[in-house]
């Protein structure tokens with residue numbers, strides 16, 4: 503569920519970014535999310551309520567909600583505004599007002615519409631210690647960094663105003679605190695070529711300072727209201743042809759490691775605002791079709807719900823494990839997948855966390871029937887104990903291999919109760935469990951009072 507923040511500008515001056523006085527930076531006036539934001543005067547409560555009503559009318563379950571805060575660089579707006587806005591998002595879900603952010607956030611633990619994930623978009627240079635501490639207070643679980651490329655000369659040329667080093671630093675800081683990190687990536691920026699784009703894309707995964715958990719691929723477009731429009735008119739910039747872009751995206755998708763999720767290709771820009779560049783809003787589908795079944799190993803293409811919808815035969819899932827290094831930490835990517843790599847669930851474990859004596863679970867996701875809900879033959883992957891199997895395996899790895907005594911989980915506030923049932927207790931923004939002794943039945947926890955304080 504996207505919630506649009508009030509237009510407040512952005513400290514950045516990226517040449518490709520459209521700027522209209524009544525729209526949030528990087529959005530055009532007629533984008534659906536902007537229209538909605540505008541209609542509700544950018545009030546987060548009203549936006550959330552309206553979306554909930556709409557999802558319900560469409561027959562989608564609304565008990566678990568993932569929120570994404572959109573519009574410019576939210577973390578660069580005045581902090582008081584940020585607190586009020588996030589409070590408003592929770593109030594919208596809770597259906598009641600609160601005295602402050604913490605009351606609204608904690609009240610969401612038992613709300614009918616629970617926030618199981620909160621995502622904020624930001625720039626790598628607006629993602630330091632202070633911002634990350636604030637994100638934890640907000641109950642944020644995922645951060646989308648505007649990275650776009652990994653070349654300082656291109657950053658200079660397009661006026662990004664930050665460096666490749668800033669990307670590495672922000673990525674490490676976020677992962678070290680347990681966040682999931684997605685990058686926005688723009689092929690075809692000024693000064694680049696398809697060959698260079700391929701090479702830089704390779705760096706994303708060959709260089710352990712980056713290795714994002716997910717990507718949104720946004721091919722560079724010449725959008726009305728941007729400086730790039732002027733460059734294009736003056737003949738200083740030409741976007742890639744659709745065919746070049748297709749080939750490039752096919753290459754990118756087919757070279758992805760299995761721990762990445764490509765959640766989007768193409769920005770949601772109304773075609774009348776696109777002056778030059780690919781206008782095919784279904785470019786993602788075109789790429790998937792060209793690659794054929796199994797052509798992309800990313801998480802999204804392998805998700806149980808998507809594959810079931812696409813008619814794949816699904817067999818019994820088994821536990822898989824992949825280890826890799828990222829941002830000076832050890833990542834263990836645990837999955838439940840069947841013989842054709844269809845994903846039923848995944849977990850990201852990272853060590854060290856706040857020192858060598860702890861590890862953190864950055865993500866636990868079991869894929870449910872939300873895709874194509876109501877179709878015949880749809881079996882729910884959720885609630886079959888896969889989440890618990892993954893968590894227990896993470897505990898085993900953390901205890902026996904990393905020799906830690908504590909495992910923390912960064913989850914949306916609305917998912918915290920799930921971890922209570924697995925023996926976890928709230929510690930600041932995390933749910934934590936002491937790992938010694940391990941595997942004792944959590945009977946004492948079931949019998950005791952609920953450690954999450956109720957209002």
Ligand code: SF4
Nearest residue numbers: 512514516519527528
């Ligand atoms: S940082 Fe993002 S919102 Fe800000 S100018 Fe650049 S592209 Fe636009």
Ligand SMILES: [Zn+2]
Nearest residue numbers: 764798800803
């Ligand atoms: Zn994919």
